[in-house]
Amino acid sequence: MNGLLPRPRAVPTKRLLALGIGLVVSFSAICLSILWEMAQKDFQHAKEGATNLVASIASEIDRNIELYDLSLQAVADGIKLPEISNISPELRQVVLFDRAATAKDLGSILVLNAAGDVTLDSRTLTPRRANLADHDFFRVHRARSDVGLFISPPWVTQEGEYLISLSFGLQY
Numbered sequence: 330m331n332g333l334l335p336r337p338r339a340v341p342t343k344r345l346l347a348l349g350i351g352l353v354v355s356f357s358a359i360c361l362s363i364l365w366e367m368a369q370k371d372f373q374h375a376k377e378g379a380t381n382l383v384a385s386i387a388s389e390i391d392r393n394i395e396l397y398d399l400s401l402q403a404v405a406d407g408i409k410l411p412e413i414s415n416i417s418p419e420l421r422q423v424v425l426f427d428r429a430a431t432a433k434d435l436g437s438i439l440v441l442n443a444a445g446d447v448t449l450d451s452r453t454l455t456p457r458r459a460n461l462a463d464h465d466f467f468r469v470h471r472a473r474s475d476v477g478l479f480i481s482p483p484w485v486t487q488e489g490e491y492l493i494s495l496s497f498g499l500q501y
Contacts, residue, residue: 404438405497410424425449426451439451445460445461464484466496479497481495
């Protein structure tokens with residue numbers, strides 16, 4: 330009976346191995362392509378998100394600086410009123426310092442005299458004794474009265490606080 334049944338044809342091992350390797354490489358290439366495309370889309374979404382975040386933060390900073398500038402201008406205009414020194418300290422606080430002046434992270438609005446001494450403080454009726462004549466925000470307005478709003482570089486207080494000062498000089 331040996332001669333009646335055809336013997337099954339043997340597939341060469343090298344062909345099977347090559348076919349297996351080819352399939353693995355093909356699937357790997359497809360997976361790599363899909364992963365690359367997903368990574369590119371994720372990168373694009375992250376880039377758009379970062380751009381939106383920066384735009385939002387910039388808008389918020391711009392709005393806050395504008396509010397602070399308006400508060401400082403209101404104080405500068407109020408100080409010029411001839412009757413301001415004749416009214417009670419409580420009423421002067423209300424007239425000079427609006428509600429924006431008491432914002433959480435704003436700090437104090439200080440009024441300095443020509444020597445740099447603190448004469449008024451938005452947070453209290455009795456201003457602290459301090460001279461700030463050695464700071465950039467004071468010197469810039471002393472040198473030029475037309476500067477307008479000045480934003481100082483960061484500086485450190487005697488208590489170790491880091492601050493950025495916004496100042497507005499009087500123009501007489």
